[in-house]
Amino acid sequence: MRLADMIPRRRSVRAYRAERIDNAVLADLLRYMEGLVPLTSGAKVEGRIIPTDHGNFLQKWKTPHFIAIFSDGSDDGLINVGFMYQQLDLYAQSRGLGTCWVGLGSLTDKETVPEGMKLAVMMAIGVPDDVPERTSADFKRKNMAELSDQPDDRLEPLRLAPSATNSQPWYVTHDGDTLHIWREELGLIKQRTHGRMNKIDMGIGLCHLYAEHPDTFRFWREENPPKLAGQIYVGSVTL
Numbered sequence: 001m002r003l004a005d006m007i008p009r010r011r012s013v014r015a016y017r018a019e020r021i022d023n024a025v026l027a028d029l030l031r032y033m034e035g036l037v038p039l040t041s042g043a044k045v046e047g048r049i050i051p052t053d054h055g056n057f058l059q060k061w062k063t064p065h066f067i068a069i070f071s072d073g074s075d076d077g078l079i080n081v082g083f084m085y086q087q088l089d090l091y092a093q094s095r096g097l098g099t100c101w102v103g104l105g106s107l108t109d110k111e112t113v114p115e116g117m118k119l120a121v122m123m124a125i126g127v128p129d130d131v132p133e134r135t136s137a138d139f140k141r142k143n144m145a146e147l148s149d150q151p152d153d154r155l156e157p158l159r160l161a162p163s164a165t166n167s168q169p170w171y172v173t174h175d176g177d178t179l180h181i182w183r184e185e186l187g188l189i190k191q192r193t194h195g196r197m198n199k200i201d202m203g204i205g206l207c208h209l210y211a212e213h214p215d216t217f218r219f220w221r222e223e224n225p226p227k228l229a230g231q232i233y234v235g236s237v238t239l
């Protein structure tokens with residue numbers, strides 16, 4: 001199965017059974033994590049499957065497994081976190097597991113942080129208590145017109161991407177074959193609550209474009225970045 005086939009089918013799963021993921025499946029997930037493709041080289045990301053009781057969460061999670069995802073804390077590190085671990089989200093859901101990105105969490109002192117890295121975000125992963133897949137096209141998402149300067153069916157995977165509090169911070173402008181990718185500029189207060197997560201969200205959205213065009217997707221940054229009022233330039237893409 002192509003990863004992209006999961007885009008219209010995946011959802012955030014919050015109801016889990018208390019049972020452990022089968023050892024062979026866990027081993028396969030660890031193998032898959034080693035091969036995750038980064039968006040940019042240089043900003044290191046590391047994920048570890050940890051017991052749920054090594055984390056502190058505001059919500060109650062029944063699954064015994066979480067993934068703690070660490071980065072160097074740079075903007076590119078956070079974008080890579082989203083880009084790489086959304087590949088895992090799609091893959092795990094294609095294997096019948098449930099996943100949910102979890103921004104509201106920290107680690108207890110039972111879990112050590114890799115040298116020189118910080119916790120970026122966590123992901124619940126486990127055996128879902130019900131059908132993990134969407135049973136209908138019940139996406140609550142922006143319209144194409146709110147997401148792009150022109151209608152473009154190729155942006156549908158980005159439109160369906162998950163984001164923290166469903167904030168969908170992305171915007172796209174067209175310049176010939178090139179797509180310029182923007183992140184919504186936030187006011188001071190929202191910057192505090194959403195700034196870090198929105199960088200992860202951008203990586204997640206870009207991952208969906210990559211998943212749909214894995215062989216041709218290209219990402220770069222213009223030397224003279226374009227400007228757009230109310231938006232922060234993230235980079236440019238061809239599909």
Ligand SMILES: Cc1cc2nc3c(=O)[nH]c(=O)nc-3n(C[C@H](O)[C@H](O)[C@H](O)COP(=O)(O)O)c2cc1C
Nearest residue numbers: 011012101102103104162163164165166197200201
């Ligand atoms: C970076 C990030 C952090 C998130 N944090 C949480 C969280 O702490 N708790 C939660 O229940 N959902 C969390 N979510 C899930 C979003 O609420 C969810 O993706 C969004 O509402 C869209 O729904 P869907 O994933 O089912 O399509 C997070 C999603 C992302 C991408």
